[in-house]
Amino acid sequence: xxxxxxxxxxxxxxxxxxxxxxxxxxxxxxxxxxxxxxxxxxxxxxxxxxxxxxxxxxxxxxxxxxxxxxxxxxxxxxxxxxxxxxxxxxxxxxxxxxxxx
Amino acid sequence: xxxxxxxxxxxxxxxxxxxxxxxxxxxxxxxxxxxxxxxxxxxxxxxxxxxxxxxxxxxxxxxxxxxxxxxxxxxxxxxxxxxxxxxxxxxxxxxxxxxxxxxxxxxxxxxxxxxxxxxxxxxxxxxxxxxxxxxxxxxxxxxxx
Numbered sequence: 332x333x334x335x336x337x338x339x340x341x342x343x344x345x346x347x348x349x350x351x352x353x354x355x356x357x358x359x360x361x362x363x364x365x366x367x368x369x370x371x372x373x374x375x376x377x378x379x380x381x382x383x384x385x386x387x388x389x390x391x392x393x394x395x396x397x398x399x400x401x402x403x404x405x406x407x408x409x410x411x412x413x414x415x416x417x418x419x420x421x422x423x424x425x426x427x428x429x430x431x432x
Numbered sequence: 433x434x435x436x437x438x439x440x441x442x443x444x445x446x447x448x449x450x451x452x453x454x455x456x457x458x459x460x461x462x463x464x465x466x467x468x469x470x471x472x473x474x475x476x477x478x479x480x481x482x483x484x485x486x487x488x489x490x491x492x493x494x495x496x497x498x499x500x501x502x503x504x505x506x507x508x509x510x511x512x513x514x515x516x517x518x519x520x521x522x523x524x525x526x527x528x529x530x531x532x533x534x535x536x537x538x539x540x541x542x543x544x545x546x547x548x549x550x551x552x553x554x555x556x557x558x559x560x561x562x563x564x565x566x567x568x569x570x571x572x573x574x575x576x577x
Contacts, residue, residue, distance in 0.1 A: 353483040354447035386479040391538035415472040
């Protein structure tokens with residue numbers, strides 16, 4: 332699991348790669364939370380095109396970050412999840428809360 | 433029921449073993465030549481069942497998680513995930529979408545929903561104080577289906 336946070340046209344982009352499960356979601360959560368709290372970005376994009384696996388732990392990860400960034404006055408977007416990850420996202424109904432592009 | 437092939441393994445309830453369980457199950461199932469989507473569904477369901485055992489069954493303790501994977505006739509995959517942890521008092525409630533006893537850990541309460549949705553059949557048996565056994569089945573599409 333790898334996380335690389337960069338700025339792209341004024342937007343914060345967190346590029347994730349590898350697998351998201353309960354074990355490694357904790358590490359990503361801690362790193363993203365540190366970034367959100369210190370930078371307070373208006374917009375944070377979780378770029379998921381290089382995520383090769385995600386179970387429902389990823390839903391908790393996205394929902395938790397969405398809540399935190401809203402509390403900080405920003406918004407979260409999930410970008411380019413692979414089709415099999417989209418199925419997990421769809422099952423959770425998370426697209427009603429978070430923009431998925 | 434005739435068993436065409438079978439693998440059994442046990443591991444301690446360490447979260448790092450969630451990916452190990454997925455990898456072992458995937459390697460074993462390659463011989464059945466599942467589609468990418470089928471393999472992805474099964475890996476996700478296994479991950480949910482093993483994570484439930486790590487997070488809920490052995491909360492704050494360590495124990496053993498036993499996995500059995502069978503190839504049955506008609507391209508049916510059978511998977512059993514068994515723990516000897518705390519058990520589930522109310523299975524019906526535990527299986528309700530979004531129900532979780534660990535919201536502080538950002539558990540979404542979707543584990544059983546994912547298993548139900550990605551597999552053809554899901555059975556949960558549990559005795560409080562004795563443990564939980566989750567069995568799942570999925571029939572792979574025949575080549576040319």
